[in-house]
Amino acid sequence: MSFWNSMSLLDPKTENAKNLVLYHDLVLIVVVMVLVLVGWFLTLFLLKSFFMGGGMNRYVYKNELLEIIWTIVPAFFLFDLGYVSLYNLYSMEVGEGVQHVVKVTGHQWYWEYEYTVNFSNMDKIAQESWFKASSLEGGDFRSKEIVLGLSHLNFKGDWFLVYESFMIPEGSLSDSDCFSMNSGFRNQDVTNPCFLMYGYKNEVLVSTADVMHSWGVSELGVKADAIPGRTNSLAVSPFCSGSAFGNCYELCGAGHSTMPINVFITSLDNLLCMLKEGVLSTDEGEEHLKSVFPMFSYLNDSEMSWMLEQDWSDPSLLFSVVPESEDLEEIVIVTELNED
Template sequence: MGSWSKLWFFDMNTVVGQELILYNDLVMVVAVAVLVVVGWFMLLFLNSRTFFGGKMNKYVYHNELLEIMWTMVPAFMLCFLGYVSLMNLYIMEVGDHVENGMKVTAHQWYWEYSYIVDFSSKEKEMDELWLSNWFEQLDFNFEISPELVEVVEEGVGLEGGDLFEGVGVKDGDCLLSVLTSGVEELKLLEMVSSWVPHVFLNCKWNYSYEVYEVFNSSVLDQGNFRGYTVTDACYLMSSVKNEMLISTMDVMHSWGVGSLGVKCDAVPGRVNSLGISPLRSGVFYGNCYELCGEGHSMMPISVAVMTLEDVSLVLKQGVLGTSDCVSTLEGVIMK
């Protein structure tokens, strides 16, 4: 993040950002070289009596080699800079092998982030464990509902084995008889917690949340940055390619983070794509870079770059805290 005492570029966290800095250095070298050469020629022409003895016309006029040089050398420099710039544009493209996809929607004056959270991922056994632990910590007043009976009857035979294995019940009929025989709530919790993960696994959830700037002084006094503290972060995976689809619901905005070397306009009526491949984990800050109204300064961006496993866990925990998830669970378990 930039500060008042920082006079140089950001410490870039992406290959794109590093390439842009190198391109800037290259352009500066070429510009300095051109200025030196042009300045040298101007010095020669202004002091022709000293350098050429008053006979400069003899060496300059009708000099075909000189004309070829001052035409071809600038053309070669421009072609070289254009080639490097074109390569940088290709690096910025999203391309294939995207590991994490998300959507960014701009509003006046806040951001909205949307993810597709896949519970049928490689960490299925781990998901089953912490989903069961999460369910056991919930405070439910249980009553047997027809939906629960239906889920129990259909539970046996699903892919992945017996859902009720390990709780002392071997088939749906036995569990159904246990549920309708006045079993204690604690015992019911133990049994239900074993198959609750399957309500969430093997499916995908759309997880969306809105992000606003935090103005609470007590929060800012805890070491947070004033003007950059937000209610939640945008989560990206490190060392993999992340694709962001950026759009707006009202006026034109621009999503950008300097340390990641990215900036993309949110234009009404269209969706722009942006590829980001962070090199290391950390928290990075940005702003809306398009004047979008009186609340333009109240749209800071906070990006949390973490490992693939950590981002997956954070998003799945976020799904479990949404009203849709709770209502789905209550619709299955409770009346």
């Protein structure tokens, strides 16, 4: 994020962004060196009668060795810069070991993010730590924890979480605080950020539903054009958590300036929990949950707190949580679900 009076490049959050900053510094050093050298020669030759007298004829004109040197030395500089640049370019390739994939689709004028969420890789300890942290906020996450604990048994296969990310207009900006994901920055805050994880390789697939856009986040050192009929891929491996901000970098119409990018970088555990919670909070997720657990609405407080303490990795527990007063039909539904 750039602030007033920030004169330098942004703090890099990925190895690639760091390499780009270093490359910028390297080029700057070479440019200054060349400028000083050429400036010195220029002054020398323009004021030759003052500096050299008749030496110009004797040492410079038709001096083939000098000409060879001032042809080869710049060539070496260009070769070095080209080598480092190519090295950076190839290290940006996506390659193998991708841990998390986000599909980004550009629209006039907002971004859409899509994730594949798999409930079978549920980690109970990780989920618990997330909800303990969340409960600091003061909210009641008890029921959600139970729902999450149970859901991995029945949300089989891949679920696609798709949401849109709009810029928050100036009038509805809220102040940032340490729990919400709102940054509070004018023309930069969005309704829903893009979620990436640090310490792992994320792949961002960039495409568009209408005209050309460009998804770029300078702190992550990435930018890819969103071209109709094409999908471009980016590898992002952040080394720290936090927020990174970007923009659309391809003029895409009247609302081009109103589609900022907000990337929320968090740990693998937190990210999985947030995405799962996202799936559960969709209409389809809720509907599925109700169809799978019809007995949820019959539980009283003490039964809920008992459920909270159970280890839900054991599917046979589901038989016993159905209240005794419940009619047989409901129990049959739950039993059938557990047999397959």
